[in-house]
Amino acid sequence: MRFAKRIGVASAILTLSLGTQAMAEVSCGMNTGQAATGAPILVGGIYGNAAPGDWSSSTDSAAAYFACVNANGGINGRPVDYRVENDQWNPEAAAQAAARLVNDTPTVAMVGNGSFIEMAVNANTYEAAGIMVMASACAISECFETPNIVSTNQGPLSSNLGAAQYAVEELGTRHVACIGLNIPNNGIWSCQAVQDFMRARGGEATAVLINPGAPDVNSALLEAMASGADTILINQPAGIALAILSAAEEQDLRDQFNWIAPTPLYDQSVPAAVGAYWWGHIYVNAELAPLEVNGPDAQNWIAVLDQYGRADDPRDSFGQAGYLSARFFTEAMLAMDPAQLDDRAAVGAAIRGITGYTSDLMCGPYYVGDADFHMPNHAGYMVKVVEGGFEIVRECYEYDSPYFEPHIALETQLGLR
Amino acid sequence: MRQLFHVTPSGWAGLGTAAFGILILPSLSNSYWLSVFTSMGCFLLAIAGVAFMYARLGMVSLTQVGLMGVGGWIALRLNHAFDFPFEVNLALAATATMIFGWILALPALRMRGLYLALVTLMxxxxxxxIFATFQFPNGGAGFWGVQTGSGAAFRRPWIAQSAQAYLRYVIACALLGFLCIELHRRLQPGRAWALIRRSEAAAMAAGVNVTLYKTWAFGIAGLLGGAAGALLAGSLGLLDDGTFRASESVMIFALAVVGGAHSWQGALVAAALYKVLPAVLNIWGVDANLSFVIFGAGLLHAVITAPQGIAGQLLDGLRRLSPKREARDA
Amino acid sequence: MRLARYGNWLLWALLMAAVIGVLGWGGRPQMVGLFIASGLAVGSLYALAGIGIVVLYRATGVLNFAGGAAGAAGAMTAWQLTAWGFWEPLGWLACLLVATAITLFYGRLIAPRLAWRETVVKAVATLGFALIILGAISFLWADDPRSISLPTDAVGVRLLGMRITATRLLLFAASIGIVIGIWLFLARTTIGLQMRALASDRDLAALMGIPILRVETIAWAIAGLLAGFTGLMFADLIRLEPSVITFMVIPGIAAAICGRLENLVVVLIGGLSMGVIENMLTMSPVLRGVRPIAPFVIAALVLLYYQRGQRLTFGGRD
Structure with missing residues (x-):
């Protein structure tokens, strides 16, 4: 829809110049209303946009928030120069993006990263360079199990657990078939956690893996059917998830199973794309507050996107996560000694020092802490796909799994519990 | 013997380019360009293999990037299983890929032209x-050696720990690859290949073992591809199946033709088009999708207008500039 | 000779029965049925892609890698028109037209400039064209979940307790119908005769005064129509993602290889067998992870089987 994008940008500029007053008040950084003019502070971000998925919504929202911060006094008068690179789902391009943003540019931190492979390639680079990454749309284990990356989103593991827990408690699930991608640090990692969880709850789970290069998903669906499961967990990016759902619709399997999914299906274009057949039958875990909650921070995010983003920047969970990462980063920077804003180590220490930041977009507090693993966000909502949108079926709940024991210990130590 | 070690003007130019690459290029490059040039060096080696098969024997291999993946897989597997130094891993990976190339070649060699190309495409x-299913070893247990969470480190050669030194190392390896091809060309195999290229019947009649020499050529392409894959693994520390798609293999062959398969300059042009052009477009802020369009259009244009490849065009241009050379060549 | 041909068919039937028997052993018959039905749909798509490739290759000598990309462009256009609220059949028609226009553009404007190059170079040049189309589509339509559905999706028949949509039946019937149609076209019409003449010897055909340009244009148009139809069906049955549809040509080439790039019936049977075996592999715990490899392994085995007994000598032209 780039046609729409081009037109959208033009009209956004027009409305911006004609009627700023008519728009909702935004709150960004120091809220001075004065554009920041000082020496820029360099911040980087890497997103992945190529087949089979576009993860740029997190950096898009972060960029909009930084633009808003810059128009409102910046960070003590200094604007944020936010530079983003596309890793194109290609490991070499990902390494080159990090080389450019981390080694060749004196960026103080990375914010809003969203990718399927970038973190696996660059985790060691980040550690060696001593730079903190406040990622937003992370899909692989490295995002949550390495020292220098902290992600605002939950990733497939947590989100799967949330969905499976809801299914066990509310839908009477005994046997889950987890249809994941055959990628070790994504599908296998996150389906394994569901298997552990189901075993702990006295049920069982079967992992059904799809080769990302294979076009046909129907055989995986049939394999899930053959496993004897009563619930199908579609642990996939939205595109492949839609393909699975349409294959299931074709064979009229809707009523034979419960259908659950992690966050990627929480996208405003999904209800229309799946069609009326599925309305009321798919339960999706939302890692961050759904749009329906519409708290002050959620409204601010939309207002920031309306005024500083592009018209077609996606309004989805990963966009929320990008906004939140940028907001928390800005808060940490504002709390720092202004003399140290260009010092990567000092900024890193300030990020590690983040504790107890809150937002109505997140169920729990946001923190980083000095650990080799980070997953501040492990509580979420459950929503149901309905006509024209989503309906909340369960408010904030914390996921119950042994995986989170070290996280809970860290939270106790930080005084967050 | 003098003939064997005679350095042609083109050879001098090649050695000069390599010297520039080893001595000057790394210190001029920042981290981004070091990374770009290092991958370019790896793919240069792979392209040298595919261009050599095409130029010497007219054989089309559409599986060169796949062979790189095999070499990279073996290098990663050895690295995580044993404590060998990088050079041993590199040598073993290249040799094993060469053997893999032979195995692939034996049934394929009954075919010619398009069918040979298609069987390599398969x-x-x-x-x-296979790469997408089993992934690349990253320090896990078992034969496939894949674990979740962050992977174990890949040991680089001890003389090339830094990015600069590693770029030098890769260029030196690429130079060795080209010298290996040139050496073969000047010895018995080169004469046999020339005869086979002209006519297999004539070659057979002259007592050349056609199967042996064709297989040999496949092996060399495998050797270079395997070494390239191992070097790429050393550059990134890990590999991803996305690098080794079948379409990339076709692309590498297309670029080898576009660059010009008959000269080292052609391979260099091809590798630069494959790795440097996208990097430049990225710096200019061209949308990644649009750079696909530019890339494809350039490929078509070059195939249409430059029968000897871009390198051939450039060399012709140079010759035209120096009338003396032309007279001498004539 | 005739005996050998029946022998081949017999061998194929035995092998298929053996593969299905071994893989399906112990599974519920209903599941086996579902896998076969699912495989026939995928196989029809492989076969259709292969048929387009073979028709074009025989008539023009170009092995076209860009068919998938043309189909993807068509399918995206159809989606866009439907999203803008146009009447759906208009979208389907646009899909066929766009794919045909793109393919004809290449056939008339670019392919002639490459006529003097080797077959393989002509083939890889089409990959450059495929990249241009894919890049342009991905630029115009940013990645987003999309789907196309045809009215035939809502209609279905129940067979052994499973539901098979009319789309799948239509696709299966269409792939057989297209093979028969093209066979009749080649056998009964003047253009078909000329196409066969071009296929058997281009130079000689040119000397005989066959209007090469016209015949080639028709071949490109047929290939474009087939690409558009395959793209639309793929988008409905598998998924609407341009890159996936574009690289569908590689298994399509595998199907084409089964028919030695000439025999359409064998391409059809080969494509269908590939789809069925690929799906049946799901029943094997060991091989289920690598099931998409089936088309490539089958094509390579078929090529080797065709070459059996041949010695490495002075074969004619490729």
């Missing part, structure tokens, strides 16, 4: 699926 398609 191999590339199969390898793509």
């Amino acid at each position: 191999a590339a398609g199969g390898l793509e699926i």
Whole structure:
């Protein structure tokens, strides 16, 4: 829809110049209303946009928030120069993006990263360079199990657990078939956690893996059917998830199973794309507050996107996560000694020092802490796909799994519990 | 013997380019360009293999990137299983890929032209699926050696720990690859290949063992591809199946033709088009999708207008500039 | 000779029965049925892609890698028109037209400039064209979940307790119908005769005064129509993602190889067998992870089987 994008940008500029007053008040950084003019502070971000998925919504929202911060006094008068690179789902391009943003540019931190492979390639680079990454749309284990990356989103593991827990408690699930991608640090990692969880709850789970290069998903669906499961967990990016759902619709399997999914299906274009057949039958875990909650921070995010983003920047969970990462980063920077804003180590220490930041977009507090693993966000909502949108079926709940024991210990130590 | 070690003007130019690459280029490059040039060096080696098969024997291999994946897989597997230094891993990976190339070649060699190309394309398609299914070893247990969470470190050569030194190392390896091809060309195999290229019947009649020399050529392409894959693994520390799609193998062959398969300059142009052009477009802020369009259009244009490849065009241009050379060549 | 041909068919039937028997052993018959039905749909798509490739290759000598990309462009256009609220059949028609226009553009404007190059170079040049189309589509339509559905999706028949949509039946019937149609076209019409003449010897055909340009244009148009139809069906049955549809040509080439790039019936049977075996592999715990490899392995085995007994000598032209 780039046609729409081009037109959208033009009209956004027009409305911006004609009627700023008519728009909702935004709150960004120091809220001075004065554009920041000082020496820029360099911040980087890497997103992945190529087949089979576009993860740029997190950096898009972060960029909009930084633009808003810059128009409102910046960070003590200094604007944020936010530079983003596309890793194109290609490991070499990902390494080159990090080389450019981390080694060749004196960026103080990375914010809003969203990718399927970038973190696996660059985790060691980040550690060696001593730079903190406040990622937003992370899909692989490295995002949550390495020292220098902290992600605002939950990733497939947590989100799967949330969905499976809801299914066990509310839908009477005994046997889950987890249809994941055959990628070790994504599908296998996150389906394994569901298997552990189901075993702990006295049920069982079967992992059904799809080769990302294979076009046909129907055989995986049939394999899930053959496993004897009563619930199908579609642990996939939205595109492949839609393909699975349409294959299931074709064979009229809707009523034979419960259908659950992690966050990627929480996208405003999904209800229309799946069609009326599925309305009321798919339960999706939302890692961050759904749009329906519409708290002050959620409204601010939309207002920031309306005024500083592009018209077609996606309004989805990963966009929320990008906004939140940028907001928390800005808060940490504002709390720092202004003399140290260009010092990567000092900024890193300030990020590690983040504790107890809150937002109505997140169920729990946001923190980083000095650990080799980070997953501040492990509580979420459950929503149901309905006509024209989503309906909340369960408010904030914390996921119950042994995986989170070290996280809970860290939270106790930080005084967050 | 003098003939064997005679350095042609083109050879001098090649050695000069390599010296520039080893001595000057790394210190001029920042981290981004070091990374770009290092991958370019790896793919240069792979392209040298595919261009050599095409130029010397007219054989089309559409599986060269797949062979790189095999070499990279073996290098990673050895690295995580044993404590060998990088050079041993590199040598073993290259040798094993050479043997893999032979195995692939034996049934394929009954075919010629398009069918040979297609059977190698099928191999590339199969390898793509295998890489996507089993992934590349990253320090896990078992034969496939894959673990979740962050992977173990990949040991680089001890003389090339830094990015600069590693770029030098890769260029030196690429130079060795080209010298290996040139050496073969000047010895018995080169004469046999020339005869086979002209006519297999004539070659057979002259007592050349056609099967042996064709297989040999496949092996060399495998050796270079395997070494390239191992070097790429050393550059990134890990590999991803996305690099080794069948379409990339086709692309590498297309670029080898576009660059010009008959000269080292052609391979260099091809590798630069494959790795440097996208990097430049990225710096200019061109949308990644649009750079696909530019890339494809450039490929078509070059195939249409430059029968000897871009390198051939450039060399012709140079010759035209120096009338003396032309007279001497004539 | 005739005996050998029946022998081949017999061998194929035995092998298929053996593969299905071994893989399906112990599984519920209903599941086996579902896998076969699912495989026939995928196989029809492989076969259709292969048929387009073979028709074009025989008539023009170009092995076209860009068919998938043309189909993807068509399918995206159809989606866009439907999203803008146009009447759906208009979208389907646009899909066929766009794919045909793109393919004809290449056939008339670019392919002639490459006529003097080797077959393989002509083939890889089409990959450059495929990249241009894919890049342009991905630029115009940013990645987003999309789907196309045809009215035939809502209609279905129940067979052994499973539901098979009319789309799948239509696709299966269409792939057989297209093979028969093209066979009749080649056998009964003047253009078909000329196409066969071009296929058997281009130079000689040119000397005989066959209007090469016209015949080639028709071949490109047929290939474009087939690409558009395959793209639309793929988008409905598998998924609407341009890159996936574009690289569908590689298994399509595998199907084409089964028919030695000439025999359409064998391409059809080969494509269908590939789809069925690929799906049946799901029943094997060991091989289920690598099931998409089936088309490539089958094509390579078929090529080797065709070459059996041949010695490495002075074969004619490729």
